Amino acid sequence: xxxxxxxxxxxxxxxxxxxxxxxxxxxxxxxxxxxxxxxxxxxxxxxxxxxxxxxxxxxxxxxxxxxxxxxxxxxxxxxxxxxxxxxxxxxxxxxxxxxxxxxxxxxxxxxxxxxxxxxxxxxxxxxxxxxxxxxxxxxxxxxxxxxxxxxxxxxxxxxxxxxxxxxxxxxxxxxxxxxxxxxxxxxxxxxxxxxxxxxxxxxxxxxxxxxxxxxxxxxx
Amino acid sequence: xxxxxxxxxxxxxxxxxxxxxxxxxxxxxxxxxxxxxxxxxxxxxxxxxxxxxxxxxxxxxxxxxxxxxxxxxxxxxxxxxxxxxxxxxxxxxxxxxxxxxxxxxxxxxxxxxxxxxxxxxxxxxxxxxxxxxxxxxxxxxxxxxxxxxxxxxxxxxxxxxxxxxxxxxxxxxxxxxxxxxxxxxxxxxxxxxxxxxxxxxxxxxxxxxxxxxxxxxxxxxxxxxxxxxxxxxxxxxxxxxxxxxxxxxxxxxxxxxxxxxxxxxxxxxxxxxxxxxxxxxxxxxxxxxxxxxxxxxxxxxxxxxxxxxxxxxxxxxxxxxxxxxxxxxxxxxxxxxxxxxxxxxxxxxxxxxxxxxxxxxxxxxxxxxxxxxxxxxxxxxxxxxxxxxxxxxxxxxxxxxxxxxxxxxxxxxxxxxxxxxxxxxxxxxxxxxxxxxxxxxxxx
Numbered sequence: 001x002x003x004x005x006x007x008x009x010x011x012x013x014x015x016x017x018x019x020x021x022x023x024x025x026x027x028x029x030x031x032x033x034x035x036x037x038x039x040x041x042x043x044x045x046x047x048x049x050x051x052x053x054x055x056x057x058x059x060x061x062x063x064x065x066x067x068x069x070x071x072x073x074x075x076x077x078x079x080x081x082x083x084x085x086x087x088x089x090x091x092x093x094x095x096x097x098x099x100x101x102x103x104x105x106x107x108x109x110x111x112x113x114x115x116x117x118x119x120x121x122x123x124x125x126x127x128x129x130x131x132x133x134x135x136x137x138x139x140x141x142x143x144x145x146x147x148x149x150x151x152x153x154x155x156x157x158x159x160x161x162x163x164x165x166x167x168x169x170x171x172x173x174x175x176x177x178x179x180x181x182x183x184x185x186x187x188x189x190x191x192x193x194x195x196x197x198x199x200x201x202x203x204x205x206x207x208x209x210x211x212x213x214x215x216x217x218x219x220x
Numbered sequence: 221x222x223x224x225x226x227x228x229x230x231x232x233x234x235x236x237x238x239x240x241x242x243x244x245x246x247x248x249x250x251x252x253x254x255x256x257x258x259x260x261x262x263x264x265x266x267x268x269x270x271x272x273x274x275x276x277x278x279x280x281x282x283x284x285x286x287x288x289x290x291x292x293x294x295x296x297x298x299x300x301x302x303x304x305x306x307x308x309x310x311x312x313x314x315x316x317x318x319x320x321x322x323x324x325x326x327x328x329x330x331x332x333x334x335x336x337x338x339x340x341x342x343x344x345x346x347x348x349x350x351x352x353x354x355x356x357x358x359x360x361x362x363x364x365x366x367x368x369x370x371x372x373x374x375x376x377x378x379x380x381x382x383x384x385x386x387x388x389x390x391x392x393x394x395x396x397x398x399x400x401x402x403x404x405x406x407x408x409x410x411x412x413x414x415x416x417x418x419x420x421x422x423x424x425x426x427x428x429x430x431x432x433x434x435x436x437x438x439x440x441x442x443x444x445x446x447x448x449x450x451x452x453x454x455x456x457x458x459x460x461x462x463x464x465x466x467x468x469x470x471x472x473x474x475x476x477x478x479x480x481x482x483x484x485x486x487x488x489x490x491x492x493x494x495x496x497x498x499x500x501x502x503x504x505x506x507x508x509x510x511x512x513x514x515x516x517x518x519x520x521x522x523x524x525x526x527x528x529x530x531x532x533x534x535x536x537x538x539x540x541x542x543x544x545x546x547x548x549x550x551x552x553x554x555x556x557x558x559x560x561x562x563x564x565x566x567x568x569x570x571x572x573x574x575x576x577x578x579x580x581x582x583x584x585x586x587x588x589x590x591x592x593x594x595x596x597x598x599x600x601x602x603x604x605x606x607x608x609x610x611x612x613x614x615x616x617x618x619x620x621x622x623x624x625x626x627x628x629x630x631x632x633x634x635x636x637x638x639x640x641x642x643x644x645x646x647x648x649x650x651x652x653x654x655x656x657x658x659x660x661x662x663x664x
Contacts, residue, residue, distance in 0.1 A: 033267050040262030045512055059341055066582060067277060067339040074277070132276070138285070139276035141292030142301060147274055199271040200342055206264075207343030214503065214513075216557030217581045219338055 003172055010179045011098065018183035025190025026198050033202055048209040055208020056201055058220045065220035074132075081125035084118045085154065086197070089182075091115075094165075116165060119158045126155045146192070153188060156181035234598050236365030237323050241316045243361060249319060252359045253312030257304075261352055268344045269308060272297060278346065281339035283585050284329050287608040294606075296336035296346035299325050303353045323362045326353035328599050329606070331590035332463070333550035338581060347590075351465070358465030366596025370460040373423075375469055378476045379456035381423035389451050391426040395434040403663050406441050408433070411484065412448035418486035418516070419449050420477060422458035422494045422630055432492065435657040439525075442663045443533045447490070454480025457491050459500035463591030467508055474505030481516050488517040490524045493651045495551030495629035496589060503555060520552050522628050525652050526561040529568045535661040536569065542648075543572035544655075545614075545622035547636060548583035549629035557581070562652075566626060569655050574622040576613050584610045586627070588635025603635070604642045610635075611643035624648045626655065 037043045058064050068075040089095060093109040100106045110118075130151055133143045160178035164171050189197055211219035257265065279285050279295035292298050303322040307314060314322075332347040340346075357363060363371070373382045383391075389410060396408040409415065419440070425432050440447045449455060454476040461469035481489050491498055498520045506514045528534045546566050552558040559580035566573045578584065587607035592599065614625065614636070625640075625647050627633050633649055640647055 033263055036263035036266050038262060039259060040264050042507060043263045055343065059343075065338075066578075067280070067341075070280060071277065133274075136276060138279040138290065138292040138295045138298065139274065141295070142274035142276055142297050144274065193270070193273050196271045196273055196342060199267055203267055203271055203342045203344060207337055207345065211337075211554075215555055217554050217559075218557075219343060 003176070006176055010176055010183070014183055015179070018186045021187040022189060025187065026195075029190045029195055029198055030202070033199065043206050046209050046214060047206060048213040051212025052205030052208045054212055055219055056204050058208075059200075059204055067220075077125045077128050080118075080121050081129075084122035084125070084158075088115065088118055112165065116162060119162050122158045123155060123162075126151050126158075150188075150192060150194060153181070153185050154194075157185055232324070232328075232598050232602060234364045234595070236368050237320060237362050239365075240357075240360060240362035241320055244316050244319065246313070246315075249314060249316070249360065250312040253307050253314070253356055256352060256356050256359065257308060257312070260355065264345065264348060265304070265308075265352060268342075268349060269305070271342050272300070272340075272344055273342075275341070278336040278340045278344070281336040283587060283609050284606045287606050287610075294329060296330075296340070297344075299330055300346055300349050304349050307353075307356070319357070319360060319362055322353055323357045323364075326350045326357060327364050327367065327595055328592055328602060331550070331585050331587060331592055333585045333589060334554050335550065335582070335585065338554075354463065354465035355467065356465070363464050364595040364599070366598075367460060367464050367591055367594045370594050371464045371466055371469065374456075374459070374461055374473050378453035378473055379423040380458050380460050381427040381456075383423060383426060383456075385452065388426060388455060391430055392433065392449060392451075395430050395437065398431075399434045399437050403438060403441055406437055406663070408437050409448045410451040414485050415446050415448035416487045417445055417447035418481040418484060418489045419447050419492070420455055420457040420481075420489060420497075421449075421492040422497050423456045424458075424630060425492060432651065432653055435653045436492065438662065439528070439534065439653065439656055439660070442660055443528050448484055448486065450480040450484065452480065454478075457489075457497040457501055458494060459497065459505060460591060460594055462500045462504050463496070463594065470500065470505055471508045474500060474509055477501065477505075478509075478515055486516065488519055489514075490519045491521060493521040493628040493630065493653060495549035495555070496591075496631055499551040499555050503551075520556060520558060520628075522552060522558045522562050522565065522652060523556075525656060526565045529656065530564055534656070536659050537661045538659060540570040540624075540655050540659050542570075542623045543574055543621045544570045544624040544626050544650075545574045545576050545617040545647075546579070547576070547586065547625055547627040547629075547632055548580055549627065549632045550583075550585055550589060552628065553583060554581050559583075562628065565652060569652070569659055572621065574617050574620045576617045584613050586610065586629075586632040586635030586639070588638070589629070589631040593631055593634045600638065604638050607635070607639060608643070611639050611645060614640065614645045614647060615643075618645060618647055622647065624650055626650050626652060628652050 062079045063069055063075060091110045092115050096106060096109050132139050157178055160174050160181060164175040164178050188194055207219050211217050276295060278297050282296050285294040288294050293302060303325050330350040332350055334347040336346045337343050370380045373380050377383060392408045392410055399406045457477055459470055459473050461473060502514055502518045546562060548559050587603050592603055625636060627636055627649060628651060636649055
């Protein structure tokens, strides 16, 4: 199979599959969580949009909670990591270009140099997370092999992305690996612990509702 | 020291837990766990289990973890991993030894204080997960003996202290008589229909601290309150069944309490200075009974006293002179946000208020709540040693001049008393009621 055919498959049907899998998977996660409230009615009964949003925004703001301030480095690393992982991919020129070629849509993107540095920052953040898992006893005790696998799965698209951008050895093949690993990661989100990407809003929202509406106390 | 501590921890043998374990079969364990995991628990359990990213950021929230040399097994997530995590993974196929360990964790290593909710980025409620473990243990009949004894008392008498009906009314009359030496016309109105306030207390008040009822009567009298106490079961607002995992009995106790108040057609329930009782009436028991909010407004003593003192309904003769520090009980701080009112009240009553840090909703637990103190003598050493961090906090407050600790919760009193004694902190413990009684202008 030639490079071109492989590229066509990975950038075409596989990409569509991955995005569909991601979206449907996330919807499935949310639907399941909501359905499970059948035997846990409280979650719905006490849900309070204002307090839910209050808690969610608080926990999405850097250093806005006591525990974030207790772990200043972890907080910094976490926010950079999440911005690099969730937001940045939408604003990479090469990514936008693919959408432009397929659908004719375009939007402003970040300078490539910035993207490269940010990608290195994401990789460093992953090394930091790995270090925490290996060094801190309370984190090591909780860590399971799947946690390491997830770190690796997240690292791969960023590492291969830098590689392809730099045009190092066999960059064309690494580009394919980059796309493939990104697609695997996308599908993995709703079906692994990475699902916290969607579930965060539900768990935090519920706790925000309980603390704001019933307990009249801060939950941060 | 750590070695020694661990030895003490592991040597605990609880007769109630052992007797329960002896009756278990693998099939029974599996069916009970399956029942709770699949039928009683739902969205929260499954979502929490799926969401936790094993980051360990909850650890520092827990006084057990911090006090016990940062033992990873005692972090909130560590406790989940040791209990319900395994139960879910093995679908209930666990050994009796595992159940013993799970019961030890759920009943004696977590106070259900929910502080970890404030530290977990996702707001995962480990207190709730430990409640589920306790529920499983209760259904398996594996409950610490002393706690089960209290639960039995509540099943028989609807109070936690084996107090008979006549003993209760006798105690009220006795305290009324005592109070009349001081305030000649004072009454403790029993079963007064149509009163504004239904005053309920926990079982240990008439049993061990009857003077608190006397003091409350003087405070009500001074404020000119229209109040009453029920003469029949329903007077005890406490609830150890809530902590043992006996939800059915919890529901009956709470129903008796609400019905006693409803029968007297009162406007509101005012509760004595107890945290867990407030939790059971305001937060947990009402939900079990199907009330979204309590059917009759429930007001904790701190809230009530705040209204009396800060709105001038009772007058202060001379402020309390000894410097005090304020302990925030979990159930009224994280459970009702009364931390600011408690402070305003303390400042209104006392000359000097020294703050402990962390405080308010981040305060360090007494390690008695969540029913741990009710697990009785076998667990006392462990309970006190697993809260050295509170002792340190008290020492710090003392170094800043505090001589008295105000703790508006009975469990906190029990726990702090043991800590103060064990670590030689030498501070005095008081309720808000004690202080108010001491500094108020008494009725003639």
